[in-house]
Amino acid sequence: xxxxxxxxxxxxxxxxxxxxxxxxxxxxxxxxxxxxxxxxxxxxxxxxxxxxxxxxxxxxxxxxxxxxxxxxxxxxxxxxxxxxxxxxxxxxxxxxxxxxxxxxxxxxxxxxxxxxxxxxxxxxxxxxxxxxxxxxxxxxxxxxxxxxxxxxxxxxxxxxxxxxxxxxxxxxxxxxxxxxxxxxxxxxxxxxxxxxxxxxxxxxxxxxxxxxxxxxxxxxxxxxxxxxxxxxxxxxxxxxxxxxxxxxxxxxxxxxxxxxxxxxxxxxxxxxxxxxxxxxxxxxxxxxxxxxxxxxxxxxxxxxxxxxxxxxxxxxxxxxxxxxxxxxxxxxxxx
Amino acid sequence: xxxxxxxxxxxxxxxxxxxxxxxxxxxxxxxxxxxxxxxxxxxxxxxxxxxxxxxxxxxxxxxxxxxxxxxxxxxxxxxxxxxxxxxxxxxxxxxxxxxxxxxxxxxxxxxxxxxxxxxxxxxxxxxxxxxxxxxxxxxxxxxxxxxxxxxxxxxxxxxxxxxxxxxxxxxxxxxxxxxxxxxxxxxxxxxxxxxxxxxxxxxxxxxxxxxxxxxxxxxxxxxxxxxxxxxxxxxxxxxxxxxxxxxxxxxxxxxxxxxxxxxxxxxxxxxxxxxxxxxxxxxxxxxxxxxxxxxxxxxxxxxxxxxxxxxxxxxxxxxxxxxxxxxxxxxxxxx
Numbered sequence: 205x206x207x208x209x210x211x212x213x214x215x216x217x218x219x220x221x222x223x224x225x226x227x228x229x230x231x232x233x234x235x236x237x238x239x240x241x242x243x244x245x246x247x248x249x250x251x252x253x254x255x256x257x258x259x260x261x262x263x264x265x266x267x268x269x270x271x272x273x274x275x276x277x278x279x280x281x282x283x284x285x286x287x288x289x290x291x292x293x294x295x296x297x298x299x300x301x302x303x304x305x306x307x308x309x310x311x312x313x314x315x316x317x318x319x320x321x322x323x324x325x326x327x328x329x330x331x332x333x334x335x336x337x338x339x340x341x342x343x344x345x346x347x348x349x350x351x352x353x354x355x356x357x358x359x360x361x362x363x364x365x366x367x368x369x370x371x372x373x374x375x376x377x378x379x380x381x382x383x384x385x386x387x388x389x390x391x392x393x394x395x396x397x398x399x400x401x402x403x404x405x406x407x408x409x410x411x412x413x414x415x416x417x418x419x420x421x422x423x424x425x426x427x428x429x430x431x432x433x434x435x436x437x438x439x440x441x442x443x444x445x446x447x448x449x450x451x452x453x454x455x456x457x458x459x460x461x462x463x464x465x466x467x468x469x470x471x472x473x474x475x476x477x478x479x480x481x482x483x484x485x486x487x488x489x490x491x492x493x494x495x496x497x498x499x500x501x502x503x504x505x506x507x508x509x510x511x512x513x514x515x516x517x518x519x520x521x522x523x524x525x526x527x528x529x530x531x532x533x534x535x536x537x538x539x
Numbered sequence: 540x541x542x543x544x545x546x547x548x549x550x551x552x553x554x555x556x557x558x559x560x561x562x563x564x565x566x567x568x569x570x571x572x573x574x575x576x577x578x579x580x581x582x583x584x585x586x587x588x589x590x591x592x593x594x595x596x597x598x599x600x601x602x603x604x605x606x607x608x609x610x611x612x613x614x615x616x617x618x619x620x621x622x623x624x625x626x627x628x629x630x631x632x633x634x635x636x637x638x639x640x641x642x643x644x645x646x647x648x649x650x651x652x653x654x655x656x657x658x659x660x661x662x663x664x665x666x667x668x669x670x671x672x673x674x675x676x677x678x679x680x681x682x683x684x685x686x687x688x689x690x691x692x693x694x695x696x697x698x699x700x701x702x703x704x705x706x707x708x709x710x711x712x713x714x715x716x717x718x719x720x721x722x723x724x725x726x727x728x729x730x731x732x733x734x735x736x737x738x739x740x741x742x743x744x745x746x747x748x749x750x751x752x753x754x755x756x757x758x759x760x761x762x763x764x765x766x767x768x769x770x771x772x773x774x775x776x777x778x779x780x781x782x783x784x785x786x787x788x789x790x791x792x793x794x795x796x797x798x799x800x801x802x803x804x805x806x807x808x809x810x811x812x813x814x815x816x817x818x819x820x821x822x823x824x825x826x827x828x829x830x831x832x833x834x835x836x837x838x839x840x841x842x843x844x845x846x847x848x849x850x851x852x853x854x855x856x857x858x859x860x861x862x863x864x865x866x867x868x869x870x871x872x873x874x
Contacts, residue, residue, distance in 0.1 A: 445791060456779055
């Protein structure tokens with residue numbers, strides 16, 4: 205029998221995911237919302253038997269064996285660590301900070317028999333599944349350069365919230381850049397050795413509802429990753445382009461290239477014969493999901509990019525779990 | 540009466556330019572080629588009365604008052620400086636090195652009554668003329684980000700030549716990057732204060748005709764310019780993409796954006812109404828041409844990008860004509 209699922213969060217992702225889980229036969233048993241009203245409303249909308257605004261009520265629910273944490277970044281670490289401690293399997297959105305990612309990995313390592321997966325669904329997009337397969341088959345020859353561009357409108361919420369605050373996991377680098385960093389490491393099988401980055405917050409005032417609050421989260425990020433094996437990655441994120449919707453990842457090698465635009469994959473070999481690729485679904489998806497270790501890697505790169513933005517220099521990427529000052533960049537947030 | 544023109548070089552640019560000059564009524568009096576045969580062949584093809592492989596024969600020609608230097612980078616400085624010394628007006632392709640650009644500016648300053656113009660024709664492309672006009676009229680609001688991308692096939696010549704050698708002005712940064720740097724400064728009216736860059740030579744072997752020679756010129760360049768006033772420019776050049784032909788410049792501001800793709804200009808205001816722009820020609824073109832001072836600025840930025848690629852750090856851009864060690868990066872080349 206499939207495990208019962210408890211869901212944290214009431215946003216768009218939850219609305220999209222729960223019906224899919226139910227369709228696949230997962231009994232979604234409980235939902236947590238920031239307020240009782242939000243939780244109840246979602247529960248009745250999505251036909252979930254139990255709703256609450258207390259995290260423990262979901263975590264300790266006897267029918268819940270798999271916890272999906274789809275909350276804003278400031279909440280994920282606390283819930284994920286507690287869930288693993290109680291013996292529940294976890295799929296989680298990313299943490300707000302490197303410190304939080306470390307704590308999540310520590311918990312995941314402590315309970316290795318439990319599933320601990322990061323919710324980066326880009327890895328499962330058919331275009332990228334196919335891209336990774338073709339790259340592995342040598343379609344591009346020796347990989348040289350990866351380029352990623354994401355352009356869009358503002359990421360800010362109408363009123364003040366975590367999306368405005370860098371330290372709460374807001375900004376293009378955290379929310380979108382993290383997914384790209386994870387995807388590049390997944391596609392290429394390589395990890396960043398050194399990074400260089402430049403972050404900007406062009407829009408400092410989020411709107412009249414923000415009052416005196418000013419935005420600290422970046423709306424422009426341009427960074428380079430030097431991967432092991434000499435591969436160069438260049439990523440540009442710009443969220444000052446309302447009405448635009450560019451999502452492009454290009455891999456260039458010695459004998460060909462692959463470009464994903466939106467959900468479509470295009471390939472071109474050095475023989476210069478363009479072809480549009482077929483798309484296919486992978487059947488055993490968990491094997492390629494991002495682990496909490498992958499999540500820590502991503503947070504380490506994000507942290508190094510921020511450091512590089514401050515120092516102006518290339519910064520080394522050293523994934524380590526010790527020596528992270530838990531007071532650094534860390535805020536305790538109300539549950 | 541329009542001045543007589545002497546042309547240096549026998550390449551594609553000469554073949555395109557000479558008929559245009561003749562059509563506008565400029566008598567093209569003399570052409571110089573690397574060999575007498577090349578010069579003679581071009582002269583008969585383009586109906587030019589005099590041809591030679593000796594630079595002085597063109598420079599001292601009594602009917603030549605304007606000299607167009609359309610040679611590879613290693614030759615430009617020598618011819619330009621001599622031409623100004625003899626009292627001829629000069630339009631020149633860029634120099635191979637910063638040292639050469641300094642020498643050209645010194646000569647231009649010494650003969651301020653003579654015309655000294657860099658041959659960066661991108662400034663005159665109708666799309667960019669219109670782009671600059673619209674930007675000046677406030678179309679984009681406060682300018683925030685400029686992005687430029689140029690993708691294409693290899694820049695290398697079939698057999699060994701200047702295009703293989705970084706120090707002879709070869710490579711994407713020198714040949715294409717210089718034009719982009721000049722264009723960005725022209726369009727925005729701002730200059731780079733600090734730069735950061737990353738250069739790669741992925742193709743080290745130019746082909747069987749190259750023998751033991753290996754390529755030192757970059758085929759991939761990714762660099763960022765911090766302009767005065769807080770504008771950020773990000774430029775990516777990749778010449779490992781045979782069969783591709785992407786030339787894109789995007790200016791993003793607080794209230795709109797302008798994108799030039801190839802020769803077409805697109806604009807979008809924050810009101811989200813897309814419009815395709817009309818194209819128009821400018822009638823008095825010399826006023827907006829790049830001066831040798833502009834050429835020196837470009838070479839200074841190129842030099843700083845190379846320095847940044849070596850040091851891994853942001854490098855300051857200080858345009859100065861003194862203190863340039865004339866032995867640095869400089870090779871004397873046979874005429």
